[in-house]
Amino acid sequence: MTRGSFLAGAAAVGAGALVGTALTGEAAAATGPEASTGPDAGTRTPATPNPAGEQRTPGRGLVRRGVMYECEDGETPHTGWKRTRMRSDMRSIRRELHANSVAAFGTGVERLTATATEAAEHGMHVWLQPRMADVPEREILDHLAETGRQAERLRRQGARVYLSVGCEFILFVPGIVPGANAVERIENMLKGNWNPEAAQRKLTRFIGLAAKTGRRVFRGPLTYGSAHGDKVDWDLFDIVSVNYYESFADPRGHVKELAPYRKWGKPVAITECGTCTFKGAPDAGGMGWDVVDYSKPKPEVRMGVRRSEHTQAQYLGEVLNVFEQMNLHAAMVYQFVTSDAPHRRERRYDLDIASYSLTKAIWKAADSPTARWHWEPKESFHAVARHFAHAERRDRQGLSEAPRRDR
Secondary structure (H helix, E strand, C coil), X not given: CCHHHHHCCCCCCCCCCCCCHHHHCCCHHHCCHXXXXXXXXXXXXXXXXXXXXXXXXXXXXXXXEEEEEEECCCCCCCCCCCHHHHHHHHHHHHHCCCCCEEEEEECCXXXXXXXXXXXXXXXXXXXXXXXXXXXXXXXXXXXXXXXHHHHHHHHHCCXXXXXXXXXXXXXXXXXXXXXXXXXXXXXXXXXXXXCHHHHHHHHHHHHHHHHHHHHHHCCCCEEEEEECXXXXXXXXXXXXXXXXXXXXXXXXXHHHHHHHHHHHCCCEEEEEECCCCECCHHHHHHHXXXXXXXXXXXXXXXXXXXXXXXXXXXXXXXXXXXXXXXXXCEEEECCCCCCCCECCCCHHHCHHHHCCCCEEEECXXXXXXXXXXXXXXXXXXXXXXXXXXXXXXXHHHHHHHCCHHHC
């Protein structure tokens, strides 16, 4: 089931796909570089040669295996980003999850930079992705520019850093689709209260501005976190990146969906992947979070939704294997922890059911977390850790077997 068809209510209204494919048609992902258009097409800065900056042995799978780490204010004083907690989490991500890469995303240049620095000090590769939403374009671009400057400083200090100029602008940047926030924009898409052609023009324009801003301040590999099916001029970037939440009974379905991204002749990265923690969650794709009814005085998980850590673990194991077999450049699991969606014993209040995170947040109090809340690994954490550890051992063995001239 595609993300678009889920948004369209399992195609019940016949709307096809909304977030990505409604703009471009089913063949959008297959569009090659020859189709590049847009106002900045003649003034773009060329992508850097050997953009990923990595040598690899053919057939050895992913180069970057990691997890998304959110750097945001929380819904309560205790659930937002904290430096001490972040440092502990980075140790766990490297030592227990066996990740070799971390994507720090969110707002606040200082906390993004601190997270990236800590990850780099643990020997991990870093993606920096500012995500400022629902504010004027100039604020978004200024925030991107300052994040990019810090990314460049880290790169010059020897850290392995990529800069992503943003994520799914169609949902988070005002003015592309009508609506004051992402939820309203999705609702307007569902109701047909938007112009797909005009939205594509606006999206293309803003992606171009973001790429230009990133190039001006950052000299390392540049990318953008696109929704699956988005039409993006990848000539602007060094790495083709897609947020991928699709589900297929046959793994060959994933290969078919992702193969067209290779036509650009650049490294392909899965910059988000994952599923929620309930039976059937993979079919809900990127809308799995919508099983919670927030209209109730206390948010409740809808009737009939059954918690299943095994479903989440199994899905991640399957897609990671596909990404490895396709020899994609990177795969980043969304996400490490969702602090504002606590796990509770009573099913209807177990908000972790609707979470994509590899860990479950455990609050000391049922309704208001204290500073002493903690996370515990889910079944998916252990599944991903096993996969990453096995792949790391395989990579080391491949390196030891490689001819000396290739090292």
